[in-house]
Amino acid sequence: MALQKMSESVYVGMCHKIGTPQKVTSRRDIVDMKELFDNQNGRGRFMGSGSHREGFRFNDSDIDTMFWLTDLRVVWDFSQSEYYNIHKQTLILCDSSESPAGFTLLWLPLERAGQGVLSSCVEMNGGLYISSSKFIENACASIAPDSRIHGPCSSGTRGPKEVSLEYDEAYCFASDFWPPSASSWIDRCHSWPPPHVVNDIVRNECHFVAIGHKLGNHEDKEWRISFSQAEYKLVCSMNHTQFLTYGLLKLFLKEIINNALGDEDKLLCSYHMKTAVFWAIQQNTLPQWCPQNLLAGFWVCFKLLLKWVYEGISPNFFIPENNMFLSKIHGQAQTSLFRRLYGLYKKGIALLLHSPSIRSSIIDVLCNPRLTVCTDEHTLISEAEFDVQLFGEIHSNDALHLSDLQRCMKVLHTVEQLIGSPLSQYQVVSLQKHTATILQNTAFILHNMCTNTGVNKQVYIADKMSCHMLKLAARCGCISDMFYIAIYYYKTFRYREALSVIEMTKVRLAQPYLMYEGRVDRERYTEAVGGQSWSTKMRQTVARGIQLDNTICYISELIPEQQSALQKRMPTLYIPVFVMLHFLEFLCYRHIDTTLSQAALDHLQVLVHQDQGFYILDLHRDISWEILGICQQMAGNLQAALYSYQQSLRHYPFHEIQTATTQRIHELQF
Template sequence: MDILHRTSESVCMGLCRILGTSQQVVMRRDMTDISDTIDIQKAGAIVGCKMKNGSYKEGFRLKGSDVDTMFWLPDNRVIWNMSQTQFYNLHKHTVILSDSSESPPGYMLLWLPMERASDKVLAATVRDHSRLIVSSSKYREIMCPSVHPNSKPHGPCASGVLGDIIEYDHAHCFVSDFWPSSASSWRFRCHLWPHPQIVNDIIRKGCHVVAIGPKLENHEDIEWRISFSLAEQILVRSMNHCQFLVYGLLKLFLKEVLNNGLSEDDKLLCSYHMKMAVFWVLQHNTVLAWGPHNLLQCFWISFKVILKWVYEGVCPNFFIPENNMFLFKIYGAAQQKLFIRLYGLYEKGLVECLLHISSISPYVRSAQLNPRLSICTDEHVLISEAEFDGELFREIIRNNYAQSTSDLRLCMKVLHIVEQLIGSFLTQYQVVMLQKITATVLQSTAFILHNLQTNTRVNKQMYVTDRNFCFMLKLAAKFGFVSDMLHIAMYYYKTFRYKEAIFAIEMTNSRKYPDKERNAKAAGEKSYSTKMTQTVAGIIPLENEICYIDELTPEQRSSSRNGKILLHVPPFVLLHMLEVLCYRHVEPMKVKTALENLQSLVTCDQGVFVPRHVRDISWEILGICQQVTGNLQAALSSYQQSLAQKQFNKIHTATEGRIQTICSSL
C-alpha cells in the first residue's frame, strides 16, 4: 500500500470520529425524520408546517453550525401553470402562480390569480398593473418575528440564538407539489447518477420557493428563489459514507482554512458551494471508486472543481446550471484574491493542503511519519457502545423539545399521529424517539387537564379523573427516562399526597447511580428502549404555560415573559427540591438532610448532575427551599448567585422579585 492510500485511510477514520460513523449518521437522520414527520402532520389551523433543513438534516453535527428550519403555511401551493389548479380544492387551498418569463434563472415572480389568500399573504402583496404580486421582502418582514420575536433578517431567513447556545436560521417559504419547469432538463442529464428511481422520487416531491430575490435592480424585493432543499437531502442520503465524508471534509476545509478568521461579509464561499461541487463530481465521475483508500483523491478532484469555478467566476447550480451562484458575489478583485489563495494551496499539493485543516492534520501526520502504522478501517471500533448510546439519547432530548406543547389540541393531535406511526415501518432509533415523545405529551396532557378542573370536591367523578391522570403519568414514566418519574412526584405533591410523592422520589433517586458493572455486562443484550427507561436522566423541560407546582410559578412566568417556552430544570435538583417540600409535611426531621443534599449538589457539582447552562435555576431552587424553611439570609445569597449565572432560563425577573420580598422582611 502506498503512502497516499495509507494517509487516505487514516484521514477517513479521523473523519468518522469528527463527523460520525455511518451508524451515527443514520441514527441522526432517523431521529430528525420522525420529528419532521410529526411536525408536518400536525400542521393546520394551530401551527404551520416546519421541516429541518441544511447540514443538520443531512446528518452533520459540527460544532458552531446553525440549525436550519423551513416554515410554510399548509394551505398555500405554488403552481407553474394554470392547468395545475385541477389538482386542488380551490375552496381549501390558495394557489399562487409563478412567472419566470422576465426573471433570472432560478427566480420567479409569484402572484395570486384568484386574488384570494390568508391575511398574512395578502398583507405581503403589491399591485402590479392587473396582477396582485406577493412581495418576498414584505413576506419576510411579516413572517420573520412569527416564531421567535427577537429574530434578525439574514438573507431569506430569520436568524438568532436559542438559549445563547444554538444558532438558528428560519426560512419562511411556500411549497410546490410540482417540479419547476425551469429545471425540467435536469432529469434528462441524470444518466448514471443519481439513479433513475431517486430522480423520480425527487421530481415527485416537488420543491419550495423562499423569500429572497436576485441582487438586481427592481427584482430583489418582489422575486422569489427556487429551493431544491428536498432534492438535495435525497441526494446527500443517496451517497455512500465515503462520499458523505468527502463532502464533510470540504466543509471542514472551508471552515478551518478558507473562512477562518473572516467576518461574515468577507466569506465568499459557503457550504452550499461545497455541496454543489460534490454533486457535479459524482455525476461527471461515475467510474471513480469512492472508498477509504482513495478518499483524498476524491477530495482533490472536488477541490479542483471549486478552483476552476473561482477562476471562471461561475458556479452552476446542480439543478439549473444557468443559475450562476457566484453572480454578484464572487467577481473582480475579491474573485482574484480568492483564486490566488486557492491556487497557492493547490501548488503546495494535496498533503500540504490537508495539513492546513487543523482537525485533520494529526491523522495526516501520523500516516506520513509512521509508514508501518496499522490503520483500522472498521468504523465499529472507532466509537464505543456507551458513546453511541450517549449521542442517541442526546438526539432524543434535542428532538423531543420540539414536540413539547402546552396546547391541549396539539397534544391530542400528536398522540393520534404517534398512534398512526406505530403501525408503519420504523427503525429501532425511531421507536425510542416515539416513546419519549409519547411520554412528554402524556405528561403535558395530564397537567393541562388537571389544571382545567374546577370541581375540587371529593366525589366519584374526581376519583376517576385523578386515576386517569395518574395512569397517564405512570405510562409516561414507563415509556420515558428515569427522570420522568419526577412528574409523578410533582403531581402527588400538587394533590397533597406527600408520602406517594416521596416514594416516587426514592424510586428515581435509586437509579441516580446505576450498577455500572451489571449494566456493562448486559449492555449488548439490552434494547435502546430498556436502556432509556432504566439509565437515562435528562434535564426536565417544564412548559411555562403549565403549572406543575406553585413554588416554580414565578420562575415560569418570568421565563415566559422573557421569550422562553420551556423552563429547563436539572432532574436531581428538582428531586431534592421535592424532597424538601414533601418532608416539611410528613417527616420534618428529614428536611435538614434533604436541604443539605440539595445545597451540596448545587454548590459542589462539576457539571455532572448540574450542567453549567442551567445553574441559574439550580441556585434559584436552592434559594426557594432555604426560604420556605426559614433561612432567609441563605436564600438571599442563593438568589444573588442565581442572578450572577448566565441567564439561560431568563428567570431574573422572578429572582429580583424574591430578593425584594426577602429584603423587605429582614
C-alpha cells in the same frame, strides 16, 4: 499506496470528528421523528435544512429552518389548479418570463390570501405580485421581531449566549409540482441518484424563498426556487465516503480558504461545496467512493471548484443555466480567488496540513508509513460512546410543547398510527421518549382542566387517567421520568405515595452504570446493559434533568419562576434530577415528618453549595440556587434563603427567572 493509507487515516479522523455511518443515520432519523410531531399543528409546516439537518454536528453549525403555510400553493400554470379546492386553498401562479434561470415572480390571481401576504403585494403589469423584499420584512416584523434579515431568512440567536445557536428561518411558499426549468435534471440522472430517489424528489415539494437575483430586472420582487428538500434527500443517498468528502470540503472551506477572511471577503460558501460533490458523484469522476479513495474524491471536487472559479461559472445542480457565481465572483474578485485557490492546488494534498481538524490524520501516516488503519465502524466507536451520543440526540429533540388537550390528543393519535408503521431502530427509541413526554404533558393538562371545573366525578376520572398515563410514560421513558409520577402525587396531596416513588427512583439513580447528562462509567455500563436494546438501556440506565413546560402548572411553588421565564419566551425550566429529588423529598416530608424534611433540605444545601459540575451543570445553577432558596424560605431560614436568591442572580440567567428571584428577595426584605 501511501495516498490510500493516508485516505484511510483521514477517513477514520473524519468519522471521529463528523460521525460514523451509524451516528449520522441516527441523527437524521431522530430529527425526522421530531419534525413529524412538530408538523401536527394546523396550517403551518416546517422543515429543517442545512448542515444540522444533513447530519453534521459542528460546534458552530447554525439551525436552518423553512416554514410555509399549507393553504397557499404555488402552481406553474393554470391547468394545475384542477388538483385543488380553490375555496379552501389560495393559488399563486409562477411568472418566470422576465426572471433569470432559477428565479420567478409570484402572481396572486385572486386577492384571497391572508393579510400577511396581501400587505406584501405590489401592482405590476396589471396584476398583483408578491414582493419578496416586502414579504421578508413583514415576516421578520410580525413573527421574529428580534431578528435581522439575512438573505431570504430571518436570522438571530436563540438561547443563552454560552449555549446559543445561530438560526436562519426562511418563510417561504411551496409547490407540489416539479419546476419545468429543472426537467433536464430528471433526464440527467442515469447513474446517480438511483431511480427511487429521483421519483421521491420529483413527487415532493419544491419551495420559493424570498430573495431575487441581484442582476435581475425585478430583484426586490423575485423569488428563488429552492431545492432544499431535494438536496437533503441527495445527501441521504450518498454513501459515507461521499458524505465525509462533503464534510472534508466544508472544513477545507472554513479552516483554509476562508480562514482569517472577513464576511465580505468570503466568496465561496458551503453551498458551493455541496454542489461540487453532487456534480462529481453524478459525473462518475471517481470509479469507486470508498475510504481508500477519500482524498482522491476530495481532489476531484477541489479541481472542479478551481475550474468553476477560472471560468466564472458555477452551475446549479438542478438548473445548470443558473450560474451561482454571476452576481459575486467576477472581475478582480474572481481573479484574486483563482490565484488563491491555484496557490493551494500547487501544494498538492499537503494543503490539508493547514487544517487543524485534518492535520494529525495525515501526519500519523507520514511519520509511520507502516501504520495499519482499520476503517471498520465497530472499531471506531464503543457501544457506550455511541449510546451517549444517541440518547443525547434524542434528549435534545424531545422539546414538544403541547399546551392544550386537543393538540395532545392529536399527537397521541399520531403515536398510535406510528406504532404499527415501519420505523428504524433509532426512530423506535425516539418515539418512545416522545411518547413519554406527550403523556406527561397530557396528564398534567387534563388534571389542571378538571380540577378547575370543581366537578368531583370529572376530577376522579381525570385523576385515574392521569395516573395511568404517567405510569405508562415511566415505562417507555428514562429513569428521570419516574419523577413526574412523584410530582403528580405531591400535586394531589398523596405525599407518602410520592415518597415511595422517590425512594424507588433514588435506588436506580445510585446504580454505578448510570448515564447522566452524557457521562457514564463505560466499563460498568457495558457490563450491565451491553448488547441489550436501546429501549431497555433508556429505561434502566439513562437519567436527564426534569423539563417542566412553562405553560403547564406542575408544582405550585415554582409558578413565579415559570411565569418569569415565559415573559422572556423561555419555554421550559430544566431542573437537575438530583436537585428535583431533594426538592420533592423536602416538599413531601413537610407534611409528614419535619425532621426528615430538614434532612432533605440539608442534602439539597450540600449538593448546591459543594457540587463541582458533576450533578449540576453550570448553566443550571440559577434554578438550583433558586429552589434551595424556596425551600429555605419555606423552612423559615430567611437569611439563608436571601443568600441563595442572591446566588441565583449571580449565576448566568439560563432560565430567565430573574423577575421571580427579585420578587422573592423583595418579599423577604419587606
